[in-house]
Amino acid sequence: MITKSIKYLCSLCLLCVLCASCNSWIEENPEGLVTDERVGDSEEAAANWVTGTYSKLIYDMFCWGYFPRVLEFDADYISGPDWLFGTFGAGNFQGESDVTDALWKGGYGLIARANNAERHINAMSNLSQEAKNNALGELKFLRGFAYFLLVRAYGPLPIQPEEATTNYDQPRQSVAAVYEYIEKNLKEAASLMYKNTDKAWQAGHASAGSAAGLLAKVYVTQAAAAMPAGTEITVRTGHPYDGDSDNRTYAPLQSKTFQKTAVNGYEQMDAQALYQQASDWAKAVIDGQYGSYDLLAYDQLWKKASCHASEFMFSLCTVSGDATYKVSVHSQYEGYMTEQGSDFIQEGGWVGCTRHWYDLFDHDDYRISKGVKHRWRAKTQRESNSGFYYPQNNEYSILATGYDLLGNYVAAPAGIYADGVSYYYSQDAQCLAFTTKYMDVTNNAINNADANFPFLRYADVLLVYAEAQNELDNSSEAIDYLNRVRQRSNATLASSTGAGALNSKTKIRSAVIEERAKEFACEADRRWDLIRWGIYLDAMNAIGGSDDAGVLKTRQQRNLLFPIPQPELNTNKAITENNPGWQ
Numbered sequence: 094m095i096t097k098s099i100k101y102l103c104s105l106c107l108l109c110v111l112c113a114s115c116n117s118w119i120e121e122n123p124e125g126l127v128t129d130e131r132v133g134d135s136e137e138a139a140a141n142w143v144t145g146t147y148s149k150l151i152y153d154m155f156c157w158g159y160f161p162r163v164l165e166f167d168a169d170y171i172s173g174p175d176w177l178f179g180t181f182g183a184g185n186f187q188g189e190s191d192v193t194d195a196l197w198k199g200g201y202g203l204i205a206r207a208n209n210a211e212r213h214i215n216a217m218s219n220l221s222q223e224a225k226n227n228a229l230g231e232l233k234f235l236r237g238f239a240y241f242l243l244v245r246a247y248g249p250l251p252i253q254p255e256e257a258t259t260n261y262d263q264p265r266q267s268v269a270a271v272y273e274y275i276e277k278n279l280k281e282a283a284s285l286m287y288k289n290t291d292k293a294w295q296a297g298h299a300s301a302g303s304a305a306g307l308l309a310k311v312y313v314t315q316a317a318a319a320m321p322a323g324t325e326i327t328v329r330t331g332h333p334y335d336g337d338s339d340n341r342t343y344a345p346l347q348s349k350t351f352q353k354t355a356v357n358g359y360e361q362m363d364a365q366a367l368y369q370q371a372s373d374w375a376k377a378v379i380d381g382q383y384g385s386y387d388l389l390a391y392d393q394l395w396k397k398a399s400c401h402a403s404e405f406m407f408s409l410c411t412v413s414g415d416a417t418y419k420v421s422v423h424s425q426y427e428g429y430m431t432e433q434g435s436d437f438i439q440e441g442g443w444v445g446c447t448r449h450w451y452d453l454f455d456h457d458d459y460r461i462s463k464g465v466k467h468r469w470r471a472k473t474q475r476e477s478n479s480g481f482y483y484p485q486n487n488e489y490s491i492l493a494t495g496y497d498l499l500g501n502y503v504a505a506p507a508g509i510y511a512d513g514v515s516y517y518y519s520q521d522a523q524c525l526a527f528t529t530k531y532m533d534v535t536n537n538a539i540n541n542a543d544a545n546f547p548f549l550r551y552a553d554v555l556l557v558y559a560e561a562q563n564e565l566d567n568s569s570e571a572i573d574y575l576n577r578v579r580q581r582s583n584a585t586l587a588s589s590t591g592a593g594a595l596n597s598k599t600k601i602r603s604a605v606i607e608e609r610a611k612e613f614a615c616e617a618d619r620r621w622d623l624i625r626w627g628i629y630l631d632a633m634n635a636i637g638g639s640d641d642a643g644v645l646k647t648r649q650q651r652n653l654l655f656p657i658p659q660p661e662l663n664t665n666k667a668i669t670e671n672n673p674g675w676q
Contacts, residue, residue, distance in 0.1 A: 132213065134216075134217045134218065134219045134220075135217075135219050135220055136220040136221065136224045138217065138220075139214045139217060139220055139224060139225065139228040140228065142210035142213055142214055142228070142232075143210060143214075143228050143231050143232060143298075145206065145210065146203070146206040146207050146210050146231075146232060146235055147231075147235070147298075148418065149199070149202055149203045149206050150203065150409060151409065151411060151418045151419075151420065152417055152418050152419075153199065153202075154195060154199035154200075154202075154203070155409060155411075155420045155421075155422075155546075156417070156418065156419045156420060156421075157194070157195070158421040158425065159190065159191045159194060159195030159196075159199075160195055160199075160420075160617075161422065161546065161616075161617040162181070162191055162425070162444075163181075163191040163192060163195045163196050164196075164242075164617035164620065164621075165444075165615070165617040165619075165620070166178050166181060166182045166191075166444075167181070167182065167184070167186075167620050167652070168619035168620040168623070169330060169447075169619065169623065169632045169633055169635075169636060169640075169646065170446050170447050170449065170450035170610060170614065170619055171444065171445075171446060171447070171614075171615070171619065172444075172445060172446065172447050172522070172525055172640045172641055172642045172644050173443045173444040173445065173522055173525070173642060173644065174443055174522040174642060175522070175642070175643055175644055177425075177443050177444070178644045182644050182645075183644065183645040184645065184646075184647065184648050184649075184652050186652070186655050186656055186675070187656050187675055188659070192246075192655050192656065192658065193658040193659075193660070196242065196243070196246055196655065197243070197247070197655075197657070197658050197661065198658070200239045200240075200242050200243045201239075201243075201253065203235060203236075203238075203239040204236055204239045204240065204253050205253065206235075207232040207233070207235045207236040207239070208236070208253060208254075208255050210232050211229060211232045211233075211255065212255075212256070212257065214228050214229055214232070215229070223287075223293065224293070226285040226286075227285060227286050227287050227293070229285055230281065230282040230283075230284070230285030230286035230301070230304070231282070231286060231298060231299055233278040233279070233281050233282040233285070233304075234278070234279065234282035234286065234299045234303060234304045234307070235299070236278050237274075237275045237276075237278035237279040237282065237304070237307070237311075238307060238407075238548070240252075240271055240274060240275045240278075241275055241307070241311055241314075243271075244268060244271045244272065244275070245314065245621050245624065245625075246654065246655045247654055247655055247657060247672065248268055248357065248358055248654050248672060249265035249266060249267055249268055249271070249358065250265055250266060250271050251263035251264060251265055251266065251665070251667070251668070252266050252270070252271065252274055261664075261665065262665055262666045262667040263665065263667055264667035264668065265667075265668060267358065268357075268358030268359060269358070269359075269361065269362065272311065272315055275311055276308065276311065276312075279304045279305075279307055279308040279311065280304075280308065282299075282301075282303075282304035283301050283304035283305045283308065283383060284301075285301075286299065286300055286301040286303075286304060287300055287301065288300055288301045288302060288383055288384035288385075289301075289302055289384040289385060289386075289403060290384050290385050296401040297401060297410060299407050300383075300384055300406075301383040301384060302378055302383040302384035302386060302406055303406045303407040303549065304383075305374055305377055305378050305382075305383040306374075306375070306378050306383075306386075306406045306407075306549055306551070306553070306554045307406075307407065307549055308374045309371050309374035309375040309378065309554055309557045309558070310371075310549065310553060310554075310557055312367050312368070312370040312371035312374060313367075313368070313371040313375075313557045313560055313561060314621070314625045315359060315362055315367045315625075316362075316364045316365075316367035316368040316370075316371055316561070316564070317364075317560075317625040317626050318356035318358075318359035318362070318624075318625045318626075318627070319356075319359045319360070319362035319363065319364040319367060320353060320364045320564075320626075320627075321353070321364075322352070322353055322354055322355045322627070323352050323353060324352070324353040324602075324627075325350050325351070325352060325353070325599045326350070326351050326353060326599070326602060326603050326606060326626055326628055327348050327349065327350045327351075327599065327600070327603040328348075328349055328351060328603070328606070328607070328628065328631075328632050328635070329346040329347065329348050329349075329449065329452075329453060329607065330346070330347060330349055330449060330632060330635045330636065331344055331345075331346060331347035331349070331449065331635060331636070331637070332344050332636060332637035332638070333447065333448065333449065333636065333639075333640055333641045334520075334641075341520065343448050343485065345452075346449055346452050346453070347635075349631075349635055350599075351628045351631040351632070352631075353626060353627040353628060354627040354628075354630070355627065356624070356625065356627050357653070364564070365564070365565070368560075368561045368564045368565055369561070369565065371557055371558075371560075371561040372558060372561035372562060372565060375554050375555075375557045375558035375561065376558060378551075378554050379554065379555070379558060384403075385403055386403045386404065386406065386551040386554070387403055387404065387551065388404055388551060388552060388555075388577065388578070388581050389402055389404045389581075390581070391459045391460075391463065391581055391582055391583070392463075395464075395529065395530045395531070395532070395533060395545075396533050397533045397534060397535065397543070397545065399545075400545040403551065404550050404551045404552065405545065405547055405550060406549045406550060406551060406553075406554070407547070407548045407549040408545055408546060408547040408548055408549075408550075409422075409545065409546040409547075409548070410543070410545050411543045411544070412543055413534065413535035413536050413539070413541075413542055413543040414536060414539050414541055414542070414543075415541065416541075419540075419541035420541065420544065420546065421441075421540070421541065422531050422544040422546045423441075423531050423532075423534050423537070423542035423543075423544040424440070424441035424442075424540050424541075424542070425441060425442075425443060425444050426441075426442070426444050426445075426527070426528055426530070426531045426544075426615055427441065427442050427527070427528075427529075427531050427532050427537070427544075428440060428441035428442025428443075428469075428471075429441055429537060429538055429539055429540055429542060430537050430538045431472050431538065432538050433536060433537060433538045435538065436470050436480075437470050437471065437472040437474070437475055438469060438470065438471050438472060439472055439538070440540075441540075442469070442527060443522070444525075444527075444615070445525030445526050445527040445528065445615075446465075446525060446526040446527075446528070446614050446615065447525065447526065447640050447641045447642075448484060448485075448526065448641055450526060450610065450611075450614060451465065451484055451526040453607060453610065453611055454584070454611060455583075455584050455585050457583055458582050458583055458584045458611075459582045459583045460582050460584075460611055460612070460614075461526070462583075463529065464528060464529050464530065465483065465526045465527065465528065465529065466483060466527040466528075466529055467482060467483055467489060467509070468480055468481065468482050468483075468493065468509065468510065468516055469481055469527070470514070477515070478513070478514055478515060479514065479515045479516065479517060480514050480515070480516045480517075481516065481517065481518065481519065481523060481524050482494075482510070482516040482517070482518055482524075483518070483524050483525070483526065483527070484526070485498070485518040485520070485524070486498070490518070491503045491504060491506075492506055492507060492508060492509075492510045493506060493510050493516035493517075493518075494506065494515075494516060494517070520641070521641075521642055521643070522641075522642035522643070525641065525642060528614060528615045530615060530616075531544040531545070531546070531615075546616075547616055550613075550616075552578050552581075552612055552613075553609075553613065553618075555574050555577050555578055556574070556575070556578060556605055556608060556609055556612065558574050559571045559572075559573075559574035559575045559578075559601075559605050560602070560605045560606075562574065563598060563601040563602055563605065564598070564602070566598075568589065568595075568598070568601055569589070571601050571605070572587050572588070572589060572595055572601065575587055575601075575604060575605055575608060578608060578612055579608065582612075587604060606622060606626065609622055610622070624653065629648070629652075629653060630648055630649070630650070630652075630653070633646045633647070633648040633652075634646070634647060634648060649674070650673065650674060651672070651673060651674020651675055652674075654672040654673070654675075655672070656671050656672055656675030657671050657672060657675075
């Protein structure tokens, strides 16, 4: 987890590692670095270096709204208004600030801060070995995390030297070499950092378990990508509507079995060995070797007070209304209100999931009964005394209006809809499956509310373990850990027998991937699951053009990787060509 303490505000502003005069975004400018003499040699000084590195994630990677959209908007089940998704959401990544300023520049900026801070802390002597180890471990963790974000998006990457250098023309290293470097950093971090059960561990910081859990995810990412071409995965998808524009209805889900395509850069990796590593590291976390972690009750999971709870192994916890360290997660996903306590959204609440995503769930699954907004009102609806309802089916149409979808009067609206408001549905970006994950904030009437955005949850570790166990031929263990996540959300438990039996490796594999789509919706995870399994193009193109809100989902080979930003190509002489299709 990441938090910002008020007492560190001055040091956060002071620890500016990169400056505009740098020739390349993987370059550090020595003239812009803070020196030991200015920061000091103490545990407090080491803490300031670490906090300054964390701060890069909030300012400036997340604060401008590029994140999480750069990780999230290019996926099959996510949608919103076309003006917000723009050319990036429609598959044209070239020249987009989301990719240029956020992911590449931000990722290498985080790496540069970690490298610089590590050099200064290594030179310190006036602090305990435990505190020094933990500080270095946190920096290694952040460096590994940054490279993991980058390698999944860009493929082969320059690895920035940890030592100070004036040679900024760094060539791209192979995908395998980058992952080897990520693994090295995360293993060292797991051995150096405090556990979340240690007295010295500071809530809001990454811990040994964060590194071990992320390492399990790193291994499962490589393992899936290395699985043989032709491996089968079933995805429930399809075109969004039946009928013409004047009389259309939502099309039912279709189960489509895709054949995995080879993922470039992973062909020579050993999938089984990597799944064993993923299993070992995930199980070590589960067994408590790196701290204490557990699933929260669903009603507590997305409460603001749970920001530092053990399920959130690494997340972005911010400060309400801060002018510098601000995020737009709450505004994008929930919308901020006209005033606190108001029923009316002033602005925002644009990003949601499609109807096909909603239809993946059992009727009583908390992730849609509680985790999706079923009614809401925009400020423009105040005068007309109206509001929106979701989804468009007989149950919610009757609850909201008293009429079924055929226009037959059934009964007066009941329950939460019995408030005298005229609710209606719109088949466009105004009515999507909007999450409630980021609703609970200190002040819901400000643009920069303190939403808790997770990078890694304990539920992810459980599903990593379930996936690995299935591929290692331990089907009963895989179903057991899949059910641990399903049970928390009141979902029907999976079984190897009976109706809907998960009685084959393909069925369990498909169920785990679908569970991830349901559990981690709006957490910037789905694109990367589709990419690592080699089914991204199939899943996107199965939509048949545009989704519920009219966002174009048609994709081609070049969309498998993001383009390297042109400024990097202009300045880094060791990179001579862009990713395929982005020349």
